Structure formats: C-alpha cells, structure tokens
Amino acid sequence: MRTIKIYDRDDLIEISFNDIKKYHGYAAYMALGVGFRVVEAAFEALYGDEIPNRKDISILSGHGGPGFRDVFEFVTRVKTRGVYTVDANYPKAQYDPYRPTGYAYVFTKENGESVEVLLKEDFLPPIFYDYLKKGRKNDFTPEEYEDNERLKQELGNLAYEMPIEDLLIINRLK
Structure with a gap:
C-alpha cells in the first residue's frame, strides 16, 4: 500500500488512501482518489526523495470541493x-460546463518554489x-443517485490505480 510521507x-x-477515506468518508470519493495522486505528484516534483514538512507547504486550489480540501487538509x-x-x-483545467471551477492545484514551498x-x-x-449539476440542485432520481455514487467510486479507484502521467499534468512554476 502506497503512503504519503510528511x-x-x-x-x-x-x-494512506484508506486513512483519507476514514477522515472524509465517501461523499466525494472521486476527489479523494485524484487528490491523493495530486499530493503524490506535487511532493515528487517539489521534493524528490526528500520528505516535506507540513509547515513549509501552501496550496492554491482551483476547485473548492470538500473532497480535495479534505485530502489537502489531512495531509498538510x-x-x-x-x-x-x-x-x-x-484559468486552467476548467472542464465543468456548468460553472467556473478548475481541477488545478498549485503547491508552494516556503522558499517560493511552486508546482502546478x-x-x-x-x-x-x-x-x-451532469451529475454534479443535479447534485447541486438535489435533483436526482434514485437510479441516478446510485449511478452517481458508483461512478464516483469507480473514478476514485481508477485515479488511485492509474499511472500519474495518464492522470495529471505537472508544471514547474518557480
């Protein structure tokens, strides 16, 4: 089992990913899987083999959802x-056709070095x-709700398992 060290x-x-699931629960499961991988990618890009210290990290998130927030909070x-x-x-990774929000995250070290x-x-x-939009309005049929829960879990697990280079783009900023 992979772990994030800090x-x-x-x-x-x-x-571990299981620790994060215990902290957040399962409501935003997709975000937990992607968020875990975002942290792994950011730490690798900024620190290589070194282990970061919580006090040295700040994060700018293009997405304010509770799953990503909880991953970042729990780890850092x-x-x-x-x-x-x-x-x-x-202005990056804004794919939601129903509102401006971006799946972009900038991690910055205390010395100003950053990675997007x-x-x-x-x-x-x-x-x-479409399901996100329905969820904001609490407008699911029972079948749609179940399908959405299944989809979030499948996407979260897929994100956790797939190679980072197939899931994320990492840009060094400073």
Whole structure:
C-alpha cells in the first residue's frame, strides 16, 4: 500500500488512501482518489526523495470541493494553518460546463518554489458534470443517485490505480 510521507514538526507521518477515506468518508470519493495522486505528484516534483514538512507547504486550489480540501487538509493542514486558498477562476483545467471551477492545484514551498498540478481533461466523463449539476440542485432520481455514487467510486479507484502521467499534468512554476 502506497503512503504519503510528511513531517509534522519532527514527527514522521505516513498517510494512506484508506486513512483519507476514514477522515472524509465517501461523499466525494472521486476527489479523494485524484487528490491523493495530486499530493503524490506535487511532493515528487517539489521534493524528490526528500520528505516535506507540513509547515513549509501552501496550496492554491482551483476547485473548492470538500473532497480535495479534505485530502489537502489531512495531509498538510493547510486550511488549519491558513495557507489554503481557493480560486474557482484559476484559468486552467476548467472542464465543468456548468460553472467556473478548475481541477488545478498549485503547491508552494516556503522558499517560493511552486508546482502546478492539473487533472487531464479526458479523465472525467461528461456524465460526471451532469451529475454534479443535479447534485447541486438535489435533483436526482434514485437510479441516478446510485449511478452517481458508483461512478464516483469507480473514478476514485481508477485515479488511485492509474499511472500519474495518464492522470495529471505537472508544471514547474518557480
């Protein structure tokens, strides 16, 4: 089982995907799988083989959903530390046809070095966005609700399992 390693002060913590599921639950399961991989990709790009310290990381998120927020908070404590910013108008990875929101995330080290991680456009199928819209209005039929829950779980598991280069685009910014 893969884990994300991070220091909290001098204490080394290893966080698994299962740990994140216990923290968040299953409501935004797709975001948990993608978010876990986003953190892995950002840490690899910024730190290589070194293990980061929570206090040295800030995050700008183009998507304010609770799944991504909870992954980032659980691993890095950015929200608690006041260094988590959501900008739904971030100009990249905006694929939702019903509202401006981007699946783009910028991780910045204390020294200013940054990496941008983008979800690839073809990962989420059009029906995913239709279900998001219905969910915002609480307008599901029972069948649609069940299909949406199944789809989120399938996408979350797929994101967790697939190669990062097939899921994400990583750009070094500074």
